[in-house]
Amino acid sequence: MNLKQLAHMLALSQTTVSRALNGYPEVNEETRRRVMDAAKRHGYRPNPSARRLATGKSGMIGYVLPTGAAVDIDPHFVEFLSGLGDYARSHELDLVLSPADADDQETTYRRIVANRQVDAVYISSPKPQDSRVALVSTLGIPFLVHGRSEGFDFDYPYLDIDNEGAFHEAARLLVQLGHRRLALINGDDRETFAIHRQRGVRRALAASGLTLGERHVCSVVMTEENGYRATRRLLEASDAPTAIACSSLIMALGVVRAVRDLDLTIPGDVSLIAHDDVFPWLKPENFSVPLSTTRSSIRLAGARVAERLAARISGLEEGARGEVWPVDLVVRGSVAGAPA
Amino acid sequence: MNLKQLAHMLALSQTTVSRALNGYPEVNEETRRRVMDAAKRHGYRPNPSARRLATGKSGMIGYVLPTGAAVDIDPHFVEFLSGLGDYARSHELDLVLSPADADDQETTYRRIVANRQVDAVYISSPKPQDSRVALVSTLGIPFLVHGRSEGFDFDYPYLDIDNEGAFHEAARLLVQLGHRRLALINGDDRETFAIHRQRGVRRALAASGLTLGERHVCSVVMTEENGYRATRRLLEASDAPTAIACSSLIMALGVVRAVRDLDLTIPGDVSLIAHDDVFPWLKPENFSVPLSTTRSSIRLAGARVAERLAARISGLEEGARGEVWPVDLVVRGSVAGAPA
DNA sequence: CAGGAAAGCCAAAGCGCTTTGGAAGACTCT
């Protein structure tokens, strides 16, 4: 059942039927009702390929997925996707993932824009002066950055959490508890979120005349194993920290294992605060010692990203609005006063 | 730059240019070369919306993503995606995720097929007599099942790992080591993979005249917390098992924590074997006691699924070919002889 | 009641590609 058939059976022109269906004003309300009704009754659904050819709109949002044998997709992605899907579902938006060589995403961005495959894209895990952000903002397609870039002479729309504030609060708490040597086990510090977190920790320390030692900050891919290694290295050194801030729950697993391997205890010998993106399958309160966290649901962020993208597509949102979400500090058993 | 312009500048008809580009035989080799050359030089790329409207092919594969506030996307999905993306990238295939209400995926399947949004779909985590498999096979779109369904009177193409064989081997090893009371901490037993794993364990036990006690098999969503709870329940009972087979590394985290909370040890008091889908961020060899596993890379499966879907789209693969991958049993420190 | 505005509808022209049905010329065969 296509438009032509529907129009014919209603004894109307395609024009009118199309306009009635798409809510244009120049059609009689009663006619519109008739059309809507018939469309529903016959299960008419406009062919998206055709609509797309005519309008250039696809009803899909895009994401360029960096892939490669050596590239691992962040497990957070799944949670983000849950949220995004949740919103998208109720708005009949689809998400198209365009896999790209991690070292050459530009080609793919250009392709999906030139081809008008999607109406909008989002970018995640940006670095400072991220080339994707620069590229996409010149390409003239609606977009949103999940996270933040830095160092541009232009603004862009983004949704980020207050990473600096979160780690500032976490570090401040640890300092208040008497800790003088803090360590930060961070994610890849080429990414903005990691930079912000480090900045937050430094600022909190500086407020008490302390500093974050060169050897007390690690920047690694966020795996359990890297959490373990970093912790071993930190705690086996002569100036071992008494408190650790850690950028992910998964790394925190490794931290806990390392502490145990060294016959130390949390929080007796070392306090620990980690960032929690809220996974359904790994909860900080279930760690052997309940873990203090800075908490922010990445799933909610996914839903919000979808919502704002939809708004941008339909022109309801414009300009370079940045949105920063506060982060909760949830104190549990893994922090205590500094050992004597 | 569209076909018309290109044709005009070559002083050829659109027909010929189109045919030259798409490898049709009725065009002179030299003309083809000229066309190809000009196309490349001017960066001509056929508009996919138009091609799609004309051919009905989209160059995309689809996946219906069950979503909802209470629905969590399996973290395995990300690894699967890595593999799928890896293949898709080199073949300019995109993946479209169509989020759907988890309780009504049929509508979405019908929509994406009717709309010709994708050339093929895959289905994952099937149950026996899975309605999606039944539906899709009547819809006449190329598809592939990742995993297996059961109980149909028709065949369908799938890619699965030998879950039954894997858990049979695991259980057999434990029995050989003298264990008489095994437990299975399984995933949702409405899904086929869980049924197969249980079947494998039972078969191994039966071979030695043993059985899997009613209370020794749990079927839960695969989270750390559920692994913990199941283990507490198992080990605090009077007929506590001396060995546990576990369906996921994430649950195994919980198992290890529960064992430790009870002041028991692995493998002294209880042996443990878990299934490992090979995550880059959590490795069995890094567990406090290196974990024995049944191992199968879900990432490789993703790549293979993409490859076979591509083959089906282009007609290179037909019929209901089932493919079952063997699973490695990797023995590490977490298994030992049964306690006296 | 003439003139203009507004409402309601339509025919037809795209959107950019593929594919059908020839046609013209070159070649083979008897």
Next chain:
DNA sequence: AGAGTCTTCCAAAGCGCTTTGGCTTTCCTG
């Protein structure tokens, strides 16, 4: 040499929708 067959190309008809421009008809207004 004439008939038949390839080879190589083309014009034009879709694919199913949106949108432009215009045509009636109705409704006011002075």
